[in-house]
Amino acid sequence: METWQYLINKVQKQELEYIAFTFKQIWQRINKWVFEKVFKSPTEVWTAARIEWNNFIEAKDDMGTRSLLIHQPIRRDVEWQPPDEARYKVNWDVGFKTSTSKMGAGIIIRNFEGEVIVALSMPRAPVSDPSVVEANALWRAVVLCEEIGITNAVFEGDARNIISEVQQTDQSFAWYGQIIEDIKLIYNTRQRWTIQYAPRECNLAAHKLAQFAIQCDNELVWLEDIPEWMNECIQLEKNVILRMNI
Incomplete structure (x- = not known):
């Protein structure tokens, strides 16, 4: 005491x-x-x-x-928003399970119609700082865009500290700083890439993929043909586009 x-x-x-x-x-x-x-x-x-x-x-x-x-009207902007017609939106998120110390990352890339281009679930080994997993998830998202040739994209996640580190011109001295610098090496050469913060309410599909990754032993990638358990979430977020067109 x-x-x-x-x-x-x-x-x-x-x-x-x-x-x-x-x-x-x-x-x-x-x-x-x-x-x-x-x-x-x-x-x-x-x-x-x-x-x-x-x-x-x-x-x-x-x-x-x-x-x-409770005291405010429902905000329509606090939900997933589609990118401009010529762009892709890249959402990433991470998940944690305290009881097992397991971690996972989820990435999903969609076009302006909300159609899934690629989805990914990536299990990660436990680390002492979840920011390391957030940084690794963004790094995997950047590499994924490179692999499939996406040159015009907006990256969106809820890791404010990671996003801020990437946006800074100065070298990162965080202990996961080398991952940040690797991201910036690619990101800073892509003039039509941007990165922005969005709350988890705007990131539900990526969060669902991250939670699934906790159960996985290896990285799983789906090209266009997403698993059935993702359909409801994807359709829910696509409804945003339908409302915009009304």
Whole structure:
């Protein structure tokens, strides 16, 4: 208790929340060993705490958004929007499963009619910072566009920090900075590529692919012919175009 009281007086609230999740994971690690003889490495503890903390921050943001929406009219712009006719939209997202520390990334590329050009689910090994997975997902999206010859595209995701790093001209000194610099090497030579932030409500298809990736052992790619479990989500987002044409 003395340690916790000391931290309350010395540490900022957000850092304190992260410490609390770390303490929780340490306690669970002890119980796993004592009662089940299951050993979790310090890296696994760190990763699980980081993921759980990120999910907590995201949930708080979502709750704040929902409380605001109660008193506001429904915004039609808070949903997937098609690109201009000559462009493609590239959405990417990542998913985490705290109980297993598994991570995955989802990428989907669509044209101005909402038709799927390619979709991808990519499992990722656990890391201590989810930003690394976000950066890797964007890197895979950039390479995917290179592979299929897309030269006019808007990249859209909800990772503000990654998007900001890519948009900056200065070198990234984040510990995932080399991934950012690799992205910029390609991105900065494509005059008709842009990148922008969009909330997860605008990114549901990519999020669904990311959640599926958590269950996968290998990367899966669908060219035009998407899996059936994606149909409802794709149609829901295509309805935006129908409303625009009314």
